[in-house]
Amino acid sequence: MDDKYDLVELDVERTVGIKVTFADNYSAEIDLMTLRLICPCAMCRSLREKGKAAWPQSEGSQKLSIRDAQFHGSWGVNITWSDGHNTGIYTFQFLRENAESHLNSGLDRP
């Protein structure tokens, strides 16, 4: 596997987000909300296709946090959210690409 897409370290800050470190020493933080909004599962994908946000899914949803995050095989990360949602598997490549694009777009933020 390309070092760039080889996740070697995953730090979970349950109420903040995750920090990912790759084999080429690139590391980045991805915040909770970004992570949830890019959830790659079929359900969230179809919500996005309809122009709806993947979060919140209902009125009065509890505050978003990560309940658990586990490596899924050697290629992905499975995150369980505070509302029980856990069908998204974030591949290392997906996390890397999002970390990079998020950092770039972050430059425009106030």
Ligand SMILES: [Zn+2]
């Ligand atoms: Zn999802």
